[in-house]
Amino acid sequence: MKKIEPNIVVKNLTMAYGEKLIQRDLSFTVNRGDIFIIMGGSGCGKSTLLRHLIGLQRPTAGSVSYGGKDFWAMDQSERELIMRSFGVLYQGGALWSSMTLSENIGLILEQYTDLPSSEIRERAALKLALVGLAGFDDYYPSEISGGMKKRAGLARAMALDPEILFFDEPSAGLDPISSRLLDDLILEIRDSLGSTIVVVSHELASIFAIGNNSVFLDAATKTMIASGDPKALLAECKDRTVHSFLTRGIPDMVKT
Amino acid sequence: MVILLGDWKSASQLPSANEAIAGIEKRGPVRSIAFDAQELLIWGSGLLTFLVSLINCAEEKNISVNHEGLPDGVQRLLRLAFAVPEHKVQAAPRETLFSKIGEAALNYQKAVSETVGFIGEITLGMLKIFTGSAxxxxxxxxxxxxxxxxxxxxxxxxxxxxxxxxxxxxxxxxxxxxxxxxxxxxxxxxxxxxxxxxxxxxxxxxxxxxxxxxxxxxxxxxxxxxxxxxxxxxxxxxxxxxxxxxxxxxxxxxxxxxxxxxxxxxxxxxxxxxxxxxxxxxxxxxxxxxxxxxxxxxxxxxxxxxxxxxxxxxxxxxxxxxxxxxxxxxxxxxxxxxxxxxxxxxxxxxxxxxxxxx
Structure with a gap:
């Protein structure tokens, strides 16, 4: 059994755009080696929570801490150091469209290492091979399919062997098989690199296949209404919204 | 009784619900409305729009509406349309001239500070080029x-x-x-x-x-x-x-x-x-x-x-x-x-x- 140590601690986090409240009073802990799922219906603030976790947005109230230190209380250089340990896979891949796949990965390596360019190219090729895109080094993002873009985005996210990987809806827009393969890849990364993984998702199959911890955001009450292992939630959670979400059941609203 | 006749799919002018209600009420007080759709040939969204506004009108006037005479498909779609209650938009308070001017001024201030900040960032970046860290x-x-x-x-x-x-x-x-x-x-x-x-x-x-x-x-x-x-x-x-x-x-x-x-x-x-x-x-x-x-x-x-x-x-x-x-x-x-x-x-x-x- 691995030692359980908290990696990300969120305390009383409140998120808002101006005066529009998105979510309030979120508190949860992501442990090292977890595959942590952020779930909830569409428009409840899952992606916004992700933006807070990766340091793109400042909390309106509350704190997000990494390794016991409040992210926004650190000075700039410390924050950059923390952010360097993140890898993020955005919803559409967000590959830099004016660069080839190899350059996309290489750019990050160039920024943080002093490797010669031949070595950078080799490493980029290795990362592409890991996600099943060997040989696509010189393709531009516009020349590959949506699923391939996601995998290339994953290769880029893994460029610096990150401690924490964030995924924004990895299965969105993928067919069941590609989505399943991506799930397997996520598990493989966790097991081989020991990374902590945070996934925003509303794909039930994927949630149960990979998640071992989760938080459930609710759009109506604007706060979290459940947390824990998704499989345990399915068995035990009494909340009707959570239950109908996890069983793909009919919510009360439409039931007559 | 409302009798629905003929082609309700065409893009041409269809009767409005208000006219229909007015037509019914002309003949004395009404307590409920039923439909006869036996001679309805084809229908589309035009018919549904008509029915929805008719039902909404009738509700306001406390007239009950009986769906049974309608074709099966229409009844189902109507049930779907009324399944989720309408999203009520809170009417925004009317803006006075004063608040409009104030808001414009605040926005202007924000735009100026954004622009100045951006120019500052570029200047810092330029300086970084000379130190070689850009x-x-x-x-x-x-x-x-x-x-x-x-x-x-x-x-x-x-x-x-x-x-x-x-x-x-x-x-x-x-x-x-x-x-x-x-x-x-x-x-x-x-x-x-x-x-x-x-x-x-x-x-x-x-x-x-x-x-x-x-x-x-x-x-x-x-x-x-x-x-x-x-x-x-x-x-x-x-x-x-x-x-x-x-x-x-x-x-x-x-x-x-x-x-x-x-x-x-x-x-x-x-x-x-x-x-x-x-x-x-x-x-x-x-x-x-x-x-x-x-x-x-x-x-x-x-x-x-x-x-x-x-x-x-x-x-x-x-x-x-x-x-x-x-x-x-x-x-x-x-x-x-x-x-x-x-x-x-x-x-x-x-x-x-x-x-x-x-």
């Missing part, structure tokens, strides 16, 4: 230089030659009255070199390159590419904005000189072909008219315009919202901002030169 790729700079330099030459040539022609023609009408056609060369030369060359190049680049910067960066914002840069620890201002600002700041003075030459060639064409001035005469007169000071003023204006266009284009791109229409707005706003700023800058430079007696 993060951008020299290849990007060369690409940007090619894009806003060499590739802009054809359109700059065309417009500048035409402006030279126009200046010469318009001026010649007046000058001819005094038999002073030779001064066309002075007019075109000074006008192009001192102001028009830089302004024309600036306006062309605002429409061409400034718009492209805003659209490119705006689309990157929409695709989360900017976020990806930030999380990769690469400052977007350094990586995207610096090469573009440097490229335009370097290329605009050169384009200005080029536009000057092209404009003079345009004027020369009119002078030689229309007013019997010889090539040498024209060149000699031009050379006499233009001073080095004029050239410097034009080139410096071009440099200033270059910075204005690049900063406006990149700023609007970075402020872009997350939708296709936001990219369009960003592009429009980039061009408008650049052109307005260019004209204002021209006015300031002209007044300064006047005051300083240059």
């Amino acid at each position: 993060r951008f790729r020299w290849a990007d700079l060369l690409l940007a230089i090619q894009e806003c330099g060499v590739k802009a030459l054809p359109i700059v040539s065309l417009i500048s030659i035409l402006v030279g022609l126009i200046l010469a023609f318009v001026g010649s009408i007046q000058l001819k009255m005094f038999g002073a056609q030779i001064y066309i060369a002075d007019l075109v030369g000074i006008a192009m070199v001192r102001a028009m060359g830089a302004i024309m190049a600036g306006i062309i680049m605002a429409g061409r390159t400034g718009a492209s910067y805003a659209a490119h960066i705006g689309t990157m914002e929409v695709n989360e590419e900017i976020d990806a840069l930030r999380t990769a620890g690469i400052a977007p201002v350094e990586f995207l904005v610096l090469p573009r600002v440097i490229a335009l700041a370097l290329m605009m003075p050169l384009l200005t000189l080029y536009a000057d030459v092209m404009g003079i060639i345009g004027g020369m064409f009119v002078g030689i072909a229309g007013f019997d001035i010889s090539l040498l005469e024209y060149l000699h007169e031009t050379k006499k008219a233009i001073t080095l000071t004029n050239v410097w003023i034009g080139v410096i204006s071009g440099f200033v315009y270059g910075i204005i266009i690049a900063v406006a284009g990149c700023l609007r791109g970075m402020q872009c919202g997350r939708s296709a229409s936001a990219v369009g707005d960003a592009t429009t706003s980039a061009v408008v901002t650049s052109i307005v700023s260019i004209i204002v800058a021209t006015a300031i430079i002209t007044i300064l030169c006047n005051v300083l007696g240059i």
Whole structure:
């Protein structure tokens, strides 16, 4: 059994755009080696929570801490150091469209290492091979399919062997098989690199296949209404919204 | 009883629910409505819209509606339509003139502080280049230089030659009255070199390159590419904005000189072909008219315009919202901002030169 140590601690986090409240009073802990799922219906603030976790947005109230230190209380250089340990896979891949796949990965390596360019190219090729895109080094993002873009985005996210990987809806827009393969890849990364993984998702199959911890955001009450292992939630959670979400059941609203 | 007849799918005018209710009520008080759809031929959304508003009307007047006479499909769709209660939008309180002015002022303050902050970031980035710690790729700079330099030459040539022609023609009408056609060369030369060359190049680049910067960066914002840069620890201002600002700041003075030459060639064409001035005469007169000071003023204006266009284009791109229409707005706003700023800058430079007696 691995030692359980908290990696990300969120305390009383409140998120808002101006005066529009998105979510309030979120508190949860992501442990090292977890595959942590952020779930909830569409428009409840899952992606916004992700933006807070990766340091793109400042909390309106509350704190997000990494390794016991409040992210926004650190000075700039410390924050950059923390952010360097993140890898993020955005919803559409967000590959830099004016660069080839190899350059996309290489750019990050160039920024943080002093490797010669031949070595950078080799490493980029290795990362592409890991996600099943060997040989696509010189393709531009516009020349590959949506699923391939996601995998290339994953290769880029893994460029610096990150401690924490964030995924924004990895299965969105993928067919069941590609989505399943991506799930397997996520598990493989966790097991081989020991990374902590945070996934925003509303794909039930994927949630149960990979998640071992989760938080459930609710759009109506604007706060979290459940947390824990998704499989345990399915068995035990009494909340009707959570239950109908996890069983793909009919919510009360439409039931007559 | 409402009897539904014939074709309810056609795009032509269908009866309104209000008319139907009024028609029913004319015959005395009504407590419930039922339907007879036996002679209904085909139906589409038109019928559903009619029924929904009929039912809503009836509800307001406490009339009960019996769906049973309707075709099965219609009944199902109606049930779907009424399954989720209508989303009630809270009526926004009416804005008074006072609050509108206040809001505009606050927005203005925000826009100013954003712009100043952006310019500050660019300045810091520029300083970083000298200390060698700025993060951008020299290849990007060369690409940007090619894009806003060499590739802009054809359109700059065309417009500048035409402006030279126009200046010469318009001026010649007046000058001819005094038999002073030779001064066309002075007019075109000074006008192009001192102001028009830089302004024309600036306006062309605002429409061409400034718009492209805003659209490119705006689309990157929409695709989360900017976020990806930030999380990769690469400052977007350094990586995207610096090469573009440097490229335009370097290329605009050169384009200005080029536009000057092209404009003079345009004027020369009119002078030689229309007013019997010889090539040498024209060149000699031009050379006499233009001073080095004029050239410097034009080139410096071009440099200033270059910075204005690049900063406006990149700023609007970075402020872009997350939708296709936001990219369009960003592009429009980039061009408008650049052109307005260019004209204002021209006015300031002209007044300064006047005051300083240059």
